[in-house]
Amino acid sequence: MVVLSSTPLCPTKEPLGTRTVDKPYMALSQSNGEAGLLDAQLELYRNAFAVIKSMALKSAVDLRIAGAIDHHGGAATLAQVAAELTLHPYKIPYLRRLMRTLAVCGVFTVQHPAVGAADEPVYTLTPLSRLLVGSSNLVPFTSMLLHQTIVIPFLGIGKWFQNELPSDQCCIFKQTHGESFWELAGHDTAFNARFNDAMVLDSNFIMDIVIKEQGEVFQGISSLVDVAGGLGASAQAISKAFPEVKCSVLDLGHVVAKAPSGTAVEYVAGDMFESVPLANAVFLKVYHYSV
Numbered sequence: 141m142v143v144l145s146s147t148p149l150c151p152t153k154e155p156l157g158t159r160t161v162d163k164p165y166m167a168l169s170q171s172n173g174e175a176g177l178l179d180a181q182l183e184l185y186r187n188a189f190a191v192i193k194s195m196a197l198k199s200a201v202d203l204r205i206a207g208a209i210d211h212h213g214g215a216a217t218l219a220q221v222a223a224e225l226t227l228h229p230y231k232i233p234y235l236r237r238l239m240r241t242l243a244v245c246g247v248f249t250v251q252h253p254a255v256g257a258a259d260e261p262v263y264t265l266t267p268l269s270r271l272l273v274g275s276s277n278l279v280p281f282t283s284m285l286l287h288q289t290i291v292i293p294f295l296g297i298g299k300w301f302q303n304e305l306p307s308d309q310c311c312i313f314k315q316t317h318g319e320s321f322w323e324l325a326g327h328d329t330a331f332n333a334r335f336n337d338a339m340v341l342d343s344n345f346i347m348d349i350v351i352k353e354q355g356e357v358f359q360g361i362s363s364l365v366d367v368a369g370g371l372g373a374s375a376q377a378i379s380k381a382f383p384e385v386k387c388s389v390l391d392l393g394h395v396v397a398k399a400p401s402g403t404a405v406e407y408v409a410g411d412m413f414e415s416v417p418l419a420n421a422v423f424l425k426v427y428h429y430s431v
């Protein structure tokens with residue numbers, strides 16, 4: 141049997157029945173002269189299936205696959221990965237498919253044994269998946285980005301464009317959840333904590349690099365306000381590296397209420413659209429979540 145089928149996300153070689161057709165799209169498009177049409181179809185499906193990449197990453201994070209590989213020194217066979225995870229025995233054969241998708245996405249690499257060798261493929265960590273292991277890993281931030289509360293609103297972008305409400309009254313998040321992101325964080329303590337902690341991780345990661353690579357931008361400043369600074373991880377990093385800079389953080393009341401105390405950084409509760417504390421420099425690090 142010859143199977144002319146290959147998911148647009150995974151155009152790699154894979155046993156398909158009794159014969160393997162390596163690049164079916166290319167083979168067909170060259171033989172029948174419909175190259176443009178088939179390429180367009182491939183591109184259409186590739187874009188439509190792009191969501192699988194995010195969801196494969198989410199499952200890797202949920203299942204802690206990077207940790208399982210790390211536990212084996214950064215390289216593991218499928219059996220070794222499976223042994224580390226809590227999977228239903230019936231599902232173990234399907235893990236290979238997920239690993240294959242993740243390899244296509246650059247989350248892991250797969251090293252195939254030489255043809256005829258009895259060895260199993262070996263999955264290794266990539267620079268991306270190294271960020272999912274270790275003490276300062278970005279798992280909480282990645283999980284936050286892929287949380288259904290954040291993902292589901294994106295399904296409504298088209299509907300939002302038809303929605304009569306002005307954009308300043310209804311973003312895609314509010315259209316889905318009935319309240320803005322910050323309103324939800326204001327009363328959902330668990331969501332607020334999860335989000336703020338994720339932002340701290342991201343800020344620690346980025347600020348380490350910013351201060352090492354571009355630290356000179358903070359030299360000569362006497363005071364700095366981190367506007368919408370969350371729990372103040374960025375301000376804390378700047379204050380630690382440049383103690384002469386008097387740092388403050390402005391954020392909403394429900395965030396400032398959870399800010400650390402006893403540090404050199406001052407926390408101010410308020411709305412940045414109303415006023416911002418006076419300072420020599422304004423620092424702004426945000427991820428924009430609206431349409």
Ligand SMILES: C[S@@+](CC[C@H](N)C(=O)[O-])C[C@H]1O[C@@H](n2cnc3c(N)ncnc32)[C@H](O)[C@@H]1O
Nearest residue numbers: 339343368369370391392410411412425426427
């Ligand atoms: C994506 S987070 C960024 C936090 C921090 N700058 C960081 O990068 O880690 C956006 C922050 O803006 C805050 N925020 C949202 N609306 C605000 C407003 N009107 N005034 C002040 N802060 C606000 C949120 O509470 C949240 O902490």
